[in-house]
Amino acid sequence: xxxxxxxxxxxxxxxxxxxxxxxxxxxxxxxxxxxxxxxxxxxxxxxxxxxxxxxxxxxxxxxxxxxxxxxxxxxxxxxxxxxxxxxxxxxxxxxxxxxxxxxxxxxxxxxxxxxxxxxxxxxxxxxxxxxxxxxxxxxxxxxxxxxxxxxxxxxxxxxxxxxxxxxxxxxxxxxxxxxxxxxxxxxxxxxxxxxxxxxxxxxxxxxxxxxxxxxxxxxx
Amino acid sequence: xxxxxxxxxxxxxxxxxxxxxxxxxxxxxxxxxxxxxxxxxxxxxxxxxxxxxxxxxxxxxxxxxxxxxxxxxxxxxxxxxxxxxxxxxxxxxxxxxxxxxxxxxxxxxxxxxxxxxxxxxxx
Numbered sequence: 001x002x003x004x005x006x007x008x009x010x011x012x013x014x015x016x017x018x019x020x021x022x023x024x025x026x027x028x029x030x031x032x033x034x035x036x037x038x039x040x041x042x043x044x045x046x047x048x049x050x051x052x053x054x055x056x057x058x059x060x061x062x063x064x065x066x067x068x069x070x071x072x073x074x075x076x077x078x079x080x081x082x083x084x085x086x087x088x089x090x091x092x093x094x095x096x097x098x099x100x101x102x103x104x105x106x107x108x109x110x111x112x113x114x115x116x117x118x119x120x121x122x123x124x125x126x127x128x129x130x131x132x133x134x135x136x137x138x139x140x141x142x143x144x145x146x147x148x149x150x151x152x153x154x155x156x157x158x159x160x161x162x163x164x165x166x167x168x169x170x171x172x173x174x175x176x177x178x179x180x181x182x183x184x185x186x187x188x189x190x191x192x193x194x195x196x197x198x199x200x201x202x203x204x205x206x207x208x209x210x211x212x213x214x215x216x217x218x219x220x
Numbered sequence: 221x222x223x224x225x226x227x228x229x230x231x232x233x234x235x236x237x238x239x240x241x242x243x244x245x246x247x248x249x250x251x252x253x254x255x256x257x258x259x260x261x262x263x264x265x266x267x268x269x270x271x272x273x274x275x276x277x278x279x280x281x282x283x284x285x286x287x288x289x290x291x292x293x294x295x296x297x298x299x300x301x302x303x304x305x306x307x308x309x310x311x312x313x314x315x316x317x318x319x320x321x322x323x324x325x326x327x328x329x330x331x332x333x334x335x336x337x338x339x340x341x342x343x
Contacts, residue, residue, distance in 0.1 A: 024326045024335075030297060031247040033318035035254060036337065037310055044257045052253040053246075120329065124246075132246065 050134050065128035065178060066199035068093060070192045072105075073183045083107065086178070090128060103128070106169060107180040108206070113160050115152070115168050115206035116177040117145035123171035125178050129201055136205065146170070156207040179204050184212035248293035255300050263307050272299040 024032070038044045068090060072079040082089045086103040103125060106114040118124065119142050124132040135141050144152050149166045153159065160166070169177040181203040187195060202208040243249040259269055276295040285291055304310055321337055329335045 024322065025247075027294060027297065028247045029319045029322050029326075030301070030315075031250050031254075032322045033315050034297075034301060034304065035250060036322075037314060037318055038254065038258070038304070041308065041310065043261060043263065043308065044254055048257055049250065049253045052256065053249045120335075130243075 053134075062129055062201035062204070063196070064093065064130070065125070065201070065204045066196040068128060068178070069180060069199045069204065070196035072180055073195055074192050079180075082180075090178075102174055103176050103178060104169070105178050105180050106167070106206075108182045108209070110182075111164060113153075113164050113166050113206065114177070114179045115145055115149050115166060116171060116179060117142055117168060118171040119143070119146060120172075123176060125171075125176035128178055129204060133201070153207060156202060158208050179206040181206075181210045184210050187212050243293070244290065248296075251293055251297045251300060255296065258300075258304070264303050269299070269303065272303050275299070276302070 035044070035046075035049070039046050068082065072082050078089070082105055086105045090103055106116075108114055116125075118136075124136065141152065146168055149168050150160070153166070171177055181199065183195070184198065187198070190198075198210050198212055198214055200208060200210065200214075203210045243252065255269060258264065259266055264272075273296060276299040277292075280291065280295055301315065305312060305315070322335070325337050326335050
């Protein structure tokens with residue numbers, strides 16, 4: 001990975017998007033066909049569907065990712081394995097994606113902040129983050145994350161020093177990114193479980209940092 | 221409370237944790253939500269739904285599906301398609317045409333653009 005100064009790092013490989021983004025699966029297509037026809041018939045309300053799916057998005061998934069992050073903060077050996085071989089290491093938690101799905105863990109530091117997007121659709125690290133939030137799938141987020149990452153961060157109340165480089169990672173069907181946020185100061189005395197409670201879904205997408213004590217909203 | 225008034229536990233072997241249903245992929249949650257919303261809208265009773273789903277699961281098992289939970293929502297989707305075709309004026313032909321239209325749209329969508337269904341490909 002080159003460390004040049006551009007505001008975002010796309011994949012270096014070519015523009016063969018059929019390869020980067022395989023077609024939607026047969027099941028995804030059937031669901032989209034059914035949903036779009038039912039919406040047109042007025043048999044289901046798309047907004048109601050979104051709300052419903054949203055209620056499940058914070059369950060299970062993000063807690064998996066938070067456990068991985070908290071362990072990486074407290075166990076240097078684990079962190080080393082996680083950075084070197086994320087898919088296998090995450091699998092050791094029992095969080096397994098589909099075949100052919102590779103996880104990449106990108107670490108935030110004092111000089112680099114990582115932000116994850118899927119500009120084409122809504123590729124998302126399922127096994128560790130659960131259902132993607134509605135805003136992640138929205139067209140404004142998908143385009144602005146690339147064009148104006150600092151603006152997107154500001155929308156989430158996140159401001160970073162000007163000298164922090166922001167790297168934007170564009171997910172694909174084969175490559176899923178998990179941000180390893182920075183461990184906040186003052187948390188030296190916390191247990192792994194207490195640390196995991198601080199880690200929000202948004203911090204693992206990269207639109208927020210992890211705060212201690214936790215922010216009001218993050219505490220739900 | 222916006223929680224749907226359905227008896228999840230009447231469904232055969234639905235994957236759940238202590239908080240409720242769990243999903244492996246987004247389309248599973250979308251299929252789940254559609255089935256609940258159509259029931260709430262009165263398209264079918266919950267008993268009809270549970271029976272349709274059970275039939276699909278039984279049929280899949282008869283065809284050799286080991287049914288370890290990972291195929292659950294495939295059966296769910298099939299049951300949903302079946303009930304929608306039986307109870308609305310949507311036809312199988314419409315479903316297939318629309319599916320093909322989404323397939324073409326997905327392949328055509330340039331990087332960075334959302335997948336949209338063009339007007340002229342509807343129906």
